[in-house]
Amino acid sequence: MYFWDSRRLAVDLRNDAVPAATLRNHFIAVLLFGAPSVFYGVGSGTPPDAWDGLRVLGVIVIIIIGIRRAYQANGGDQGSRFVEKSVALLWPLTIQSFVLGVSLTVMSLALDSVMDGRLSADGKALMDDVSMVVLELAVQAWVMWRLTSHISDTLTEGPDRIGLRLEDAPPPEAS
Numbered sequence: 125m126y127f128w129d130s131r132r133l134a135v136d137l138r139n140d141a142v143p144a145a146t147l148r149n150h151f152i153a154v155l156l157f158g159a160p161s162v163f164y165g166v167g168s169g170t171p172p173d174a175w176d177g178l179r180v181l182g183v184i185v186i187i188i189i190g191i192r193r194a195y196q197a198n199g200g201d202q203g204s205r206f207v208e209k210s211v212a213l214l215w216p217l218t219i220q221s222f223v224l225g226v227s228l229t230v231m232s233l234a235l236d237s238v239m240d241g242r243l244s245a246d247g248k249a250l251m252d253d254v255s256m257v258v259l260e261l262a263v264q265a266w267v268m269w270r271l272t273s274h275i276s277d278t279l280t281e282g283p284d285r286i287g288l289r290l291e292d293a294p295p296p297e298a299s
Contacts, residue, residue, distance in 0.1 A: 143201070144200075144203060147207045148192075151207050156187055156188070175253045175256070179256075179257050179260055179261070182261045186261065186265050187268065189268070190264075190268025190269070190272065191268070193272045197276045198278070206275070209278055213274045214267075214271065217267050217270050217271060220270070221267045228263065232255050236248075239251065
């Protein structure tokens with residue numbers, strides 16, 4: 125991996141001399157570097173606890189496994205344009221995951237209000253912590269699952285194999 129020598133990386137990219145596995149590893153590194161910042165933003169106001177650590181560790185594991193699976197779905201080292209496909213696909217998946225996360229949070233709050241009078245303060249705090257960890261990890265796992273699925277769609281021959289009817293497919297470009 126090119127940890128510091130960005131100029132060398134640029135030259136090697138220009139010469140198409142960077143192995144696909146290296147690009148995959150750089151992509152994983154960028155995602156992992158950003159993962160903790162999601163949970164420990166500047167304005168969080170509370171010190172991290174064991175549940176925060178569990179969330180970050182879970183996200184790191186999900187990212188590593190998810191990207192490795194998506195990479196294999198793209199053909200592994202013989203695949204093409206993995207990072208470009210992933211970055212493009214992660215944009216709509218990020219928006220979708222936001223909507224999914226908000227929906228799950230609303231359902232979690234509804235469940236919380238139902239359980240409000242039935243649990244002790246300690247039980248309620250534990251339920252809140254566990255539900256937040258499960259919710260966040262579920263959304264992250266969903267994103268990686270959808271990324272892998274869509275990466276597979278990029279390799280499928282013919283529009284009928286990716287959910288489009290043949291008559292809805294865009295016309296082939298003239299060569």
